Amino acid sequence: MKFDKNINAVISGGVSGLGNAVAAKVIAAGGKVAMLDVNADAGAVAQKEFGTNALFVRTDVSNEQQVDAAVKQAVEKFGGVNLAVNCAGILGAGRVLGKQGPMASEHFAKVIHVNLIGSFNLSKAAAAAMEANTPDEDGQRGLIVNTASVAAFEGQIGQAAYSASKGGVVGMTLPMAREFARIGVRVVTIAPGIFWTPMMDGMPPEVQESLGKQVPFPPRLGRPSEYADLVASIWENTMINGTTIRLDGAIRMQPK
Numbered sequence: 001m002k003f004d005k006n007i008n009a010v011i012s013g014g015v016s017g018l019g020n021a022v023a024a025k026v027i028a029a030g031g032k033v034a035m036l037d038v039n040a041d042a043g044a045v046a047q048k049e050f051g052t053n054a055l056f057v058r059t060d061v062s063n064e065q066q067v068d069a070a071v072k073q074a075v076e077k078f079g080g081v082n083l084a085v086n087c088a089g090i091l092g093a094g095r096v097l098g099k100q101g102p103m104a105s106e107h108f109a110k111v112i113h114v115n116l117i118g119s120f121n122l123s124k125a126a127a128a129a130m131e132a133n134t135p136d137e138d139g140q141r142g143l144i145v146n147t148a149s150v151a152a153f154e155g156q157i158g159q160a161a162y163s164a165s166k167g168g169v170v171g172m173t174l175p176m177a178r179e180f181a182r183i184g185v186r187v188v189t190i191a192p193g194i195f196w197t198p199m200m201d202g203m204p205p206e207v208q209e210s211l212g213k214q215v216p217f218p219p220r221l222g223r224p225s226e227y228a229d230l231v232a233s234i235w236e237n238t239m240i241n242g243t244t245i246r247l248d249g250a251i252r253m254q255p256k
Helices: 017-028 040-053 064-078 105-130 160-183 205-213 224-236
Strands: 008-012 032-037 054-058 083-086 142-147 185-192 244-247
Touching: 008 017, 008 064, 008 105, 017 032, 017 040, 017 083, 017 224, 032 040, 032 064, 040 054, 054 064, 064 105, 083 105, 105 142, 105 160, 105 185, 142 160, 142 224, 160 185, 185 224, 224 244
Parallel strands: 008 032, 008 083, 032 054, 083 142, 142 185, 185 244
Antiparallel strands: none
């Protein structure tokens, strides 16, 4: 399928960073996009910028009912959904045995709820909506793209919760792809390395530069537009399914 005006996308974390880059690419191609996010102010700005083909729905992805309602709203506005991209996430950094004592299970659970269960919530709601789509020549009705992280494979000290959540995203990719094959919906995960996102904005320039130099090639932070480009490539290549693609410039994270 061509990445064009026929795309009806729903994107979590869609008003900033990676998700916003995908939303911008969909809009530029003439498609429609529903942006799910908790940041209402940024959501209003993004919706105004993208125009009538965009919809912002304030959504906590860890809340199943809110996600279901947001997807329903997107289907009603656009006449269907055929692309879902999970970009909502939190870092949740912290040592298991920190200076203040062992990590509270509530902290660990919150990261799992947002990053893993949030991705599950949107994936299943989107797949249910996609099942009603008319299939293309390959029998395809839609695509779900999850966002993991290289931390799923090389988690650093202080990333136990984050790595567990992203490892879970990687782990559910193949089972979902196998199950959704029946309805013609693909499931693919992207595992970015060190990318320029709003989480980087608070870091001093010298820290950002140092992080970029850790990447073998190109020796810089990844650009959100490069993530969006990969989403578009996955969309157009139907054989990409049930796998996790590293987008990391060959970086392999050190213990700390």
